[in-house]
Every structure is written in structure tokens, then in C-alpha cells.
Amino acid sequence: MDNFTASLPLMLKQLKLSTMLQQWNTLGKKAIEEQWSPQQYLSELCHIELATRDDKRLQRLLKDAKLPVGKHLSSFDFTLVDGVSKPLVADLINQPDWLKHGGNILLFGASGLGKTHIASSIGYGLIEQGHKVKFVAASAIVQQLQQAKRHLRLQDELVKLDKYSLLIVDDVGYVRKTEQETSVLFELIAHRYERHSMIITSNKSFEQWDELFEDSTMTVAAIDRLVHHATIIHCEGDSYRRKTALNKSK
Numbered sequence: 001m002d003n004f005t006a007s008l009p010l011m012l013k014q015l016k017l018s019t020m021l022q023q024w025n026t027l028g029k030k031a032i033e034e035q036w037s038p039q040q041y042l043s044e045l046c047h048i049e050l051a052t053r054d055d056k057r058l059q060r061l062l063k064d065a066k067l068p069v070g071k072h073l074s075s076f077d078f079t080l081v082d083g084v085s086k087p088l089v090a091d092l093i094n095q096p097d098w099l100k101h102g103g104n105i106l107l108f109g110a111s112g113l114g115k116t117h118i119a120s121s122i123g124y125g126l127i128e129q130g131h132k133v134k135f136v137a138a139s140a141i142v143q144q145l146q147q148a149k150r151h152l153r154l155q156d157e158l159v160k161l162d163k164y165s166l167l168i169v170d171d172v173g174y175v176r177k178t179e180q181e182t183s184v185l186f187e188l189i190a191h192r193y194e195r196h197s198m199i200i201t202s203n204k205s206f207e208q209w210d211e212l213f214e215d216s217t218m219t220v221a222a223i224d225r226l227v228h229h230a231t232i233i234h235c236e237g238d239s240y241r242r243k244t245a246l247n248k249s250k
Helices: 004-016 018-033 038-065 086-094 115-125 137-151 154-163 179-192 205-213 216-227 240-249
Strands: 104-109 135-136 168-170 197-202 230-234
Touching: 004 018, 004 179, 018 038, 038 115, 038 135, 104 115, 104 216, 115 135, 115 168, 115 197, 135 137, 137 154, 137 168, 154 168, 154 179, 179 197, 179 216, 205 216, 216 230
Parallel strands: 104 197, 104 230, 135 168, 168 197
Antiparallel strands: none
16 A cells, blocks of 8 residues: 555545545445546545435434424325325425525314324425424423523524524414413514424414414414415315224224
8 A cells, every 4th residue: 555545544534524434445446346437436435425424414404303203295195185285295395495585384274184294294305405494392392482581591592493494383273372372482483484484283273363372463463474475274174194094994
């Protein structure tokens, strides 16, 4: 091994090219056997490095997102629910321009109609394109923000959420109607307005949102901000969970 070759592992390590460090020697032997050009060898090394980095970044995004396991677009049976279609959801994934201006997706429908699955499938699809997504139950995010507010850190907590292009807030309809809970929920909606996107699922229609907010003025203001740039989906039908369970038992 000449001096240049001997120093290569050290240089790759200093450059933080860990995959190239692992593969250069093995791939080099293959390149000699198959008579690759130097350019082809270097190109293949770079391709392996980039592919590994992309995969690691995807895994980091998925871990951070905390999306429900297995709720992908391919596993949702759209024939069991009215009001939503696979092409519509696929377009929201494949044409994510709505993220650029803080567009929202609002999913309404009774419990068990697959709203969480649909929201999660959009999240998975956007993560595969490199977008940062966070999934959280409405009750959990409200508690988190309430605690931050008690410690005078609400604005800091809201700013932390800015790193996510999309925040999925699941089951807003189950937030309890108290001044403390609804005020921080409104703060979240107002903070992200026209800046960062949200998907909100709810078993309560807008007409019932007075049950969520103590103040009707706050209700109107929250709805106005959410719908300004929004795709609104109303899921209808019998329980998706019950239908899928019945289909599996056949």
C-alpha cells in the first residue's frame, strides 16, 4: 500500500465520509476486477455515501415524527369511507406546495372513520420527500403548552415547533373546554398561521367548536385562521375500523 492509499482512510474520516470509509477498499477491488474507469469508481462511492445519508436522515425524521405505525397511504381502504379519495390524498402528498404558505388540512368525521390514518399517511409521504413532520394528540400538545405557559415559556415552546413544516394535531374534539386548554390551543393556531402547516383531525364539526373554546370570539378567530388556506375533508360512513375488522374476519 503506497503512502497516498494509506492516508486515504484518515482523510475520509476527517471529511466525515463514513460510508466511503467503509466501502472504498471493497469497492476498489470490484472496480479493478470489472475494469471500471476512475470516474465510475468515484461516482459509485459518492452514490453509496449519499444513499446512506438519505436513508439515515429518513430514519431520523421518522423517529422524530412519532407517527402511528403502519398507517400509510397504501394500507388505507378508500372504498370504506365517503368524502375522501386516494387521488386527493396522493395529490396532497405529491404536490406539497401548500406547505410553503402554511396551508392546512382539516379532517372531520365521526370516530372510527380513519381520519388519523389519512393524516398519518400524508405525514409519511411528506417525510419521504424530506419534510419535517410531527404527530401529536391534541390533549398531549395542550398539556405541553399549558406547562410551558405556567413557566412563562409558551412562546419558546411554540418557536420550537417551528422546525416542523407540518404539525399533525389529532383528535382536537377531545380537548376539554377550559380557559387554560383552549387559550394555548388558540395560541398554537395563531402562531402557525400562514407560516407553518397543520393537519387537524376532529370528530366535531366547526358548528360544534363552541364546545371547545370558552369564548365565541376565540372560536371564530381560530376557525378563520385555520380555513384561510385549507383543504377541508369530511369523512362520512360507518366505522372504518369496524368495517376493516369485519373484512379481515371473512
